[in-house]
Amino acid sequence: MLQNQPGVIWMDGKLVPWKDAHVHVLTHTLHYGSGVFEGERAYDGVIFKMQEHHERLHASAGMMGFTLPYSVDVINQAAMDVLQENNLKDAYVRPVAWHGPESLSVSSRSNSIHLAIAAWKWASYFQPNPDGSIPGIRLIWADWVRPAPNVGPVFAKANGQYIAGTVSKNKAELAGYNDALMLDYRGYVAECTGANIFMVKDGTIYTPIADCFLNGITRRSVIDIARQLGLTVTEQHITPAELSAADEVFITGTAVEVQPIIEIGMQKYPSGPITTRINQAYQKAVRGHTHA
Ligand SMILES: Cc1ncc(COP(=O)(O)O)c(C=O)c1O
Numbered sequence: 001m002l003q004n005q006p007g008v009i010w011m012d013g014k015l016v017p018w019k020d021a022h023v024h025v026l027t028h029t030l031h032y033g034s035g036v037f038e039g040e041r042a043y044d045g046v047i048f049k050m051q052e053h054h055e056r057l058h059a060s061a062g063m064m065g066f067t068l069p070y071s072v073d074v075i076n077q078a079a080m081d082v083l084q085e086n087n088l089k090d091a092y093v094r095p096v097a098w099h100g101p102e103s104l105s106v107s108s109r110s111n112s113i114h115l116a117i118a119a120w121k122w123a124s125y126f127q128p129n130p131d132g133s134i135p136g137i138r139l140i141w142a143d144w145v146r147p148a149p150n151v152g153p154v155f156a157k158a159n160g161q162y163i164a165g166t167v168s169k170n171k172a173e174l175a176g177y178n179d180a181l182m183l184d185y186r187g188y189v190a191e192c193t194g195a196n197i198f199m200v201k202d203g204t205i206y207t208p209i210a211d212c213f214l215n216g217i218t219r220r221s222v223i224d225i226a227r228q229l230g231l232t233v234t235e236q237h238i239t240p241a242e243l244s245a246a247d248e249v250f251i252t253g254t255a256v257e258v259q260p261i262i263e264i265g266m267q268k269y270p271s272g273p274i275t276t277r278i279n280q281a282y283q284k285a286v287r288g289h290t291h292a
Helices: 028-032 050-063 072-085 159-174 217-228 240-244 273-286
Strands: 008-011 014-017 040-043 091-099 113-120 137-141 179-183 189-192 196-201 204-207 233-235 248-253 257-264
Touching: 008 072, 014 072, 028 091, 050 072, 050 091, 050 217, 072 091, 072 113, 137 159, 159 179, 189 196, 189 240, 196 217, 196 240, 204 217, 217 233, 217 248, 217 257, 217 273, 248 273, 257 273
Parallel strands: 137 179, 137 257, 204 233
Antiparallel strands: 008 014, 008 113, 040 091, 091 113, 179 189, 196 204, 196 248, 248 257
């Protein structure tokens, strides 16, 4: 059980025992989804793209209309302290900021703002095969779409943004799939519940334009990596028909890293050579020990 681990969690400036990192039941964010968070991975003790993650945490709060009471530098240090105090080298890191329980109305202006950072060992999002190879992921189409950007602060990594994702991923798992793939409000391919999507066709890599969903840090890293490998990457709207004609499909995200997709609904895909190249280059980059 995640809540019963040993170790410490950074909470509002202090390292507190893991089991004592509680919030009150009237916490505003529990009722109205008014918080923001990050998902990061440490490799050999170094958080990949830490600065970008903590800048995005600040930007997400800004889009939600509040200011975090800790600078990016303080959050960087706190995250590193959490890793060190918990003796973690390869870990998932979860900063979360929320509004406290002082009052309960839709408005959050009179509620205190809090920040916590937890980290724990989390080897792979999707279980590898016994021989260590990646089995490939099976997706189902989600019933829900990513909404238009004027529906809300859709570019914030905000708690309230995850309702459709949670419902869709639950349904996918119940049906025996790993995750759900969402279209956007126009019917274009958007993303998975916690990862961005890419396809390969005739040697070119395509990914949807991130104009109504999270432009993942991994997505941007993978675009850079692919171009460094001499591959062509095109950001464009992708229809489901174009996706079904793809040679390879893969998803990217901090948690999932780079994972081949072998099935979307009834459509099967091979775990292909370009995905393998990108995956290997990404694994090298995350252990390159740069915070940039
Ligand atoms: C909805 C959603 N899309 C995409 C991503 C991938 O983003 P990143 O690569 O920054 O982890 C995530 C994970 O944070 C996510 O939750």
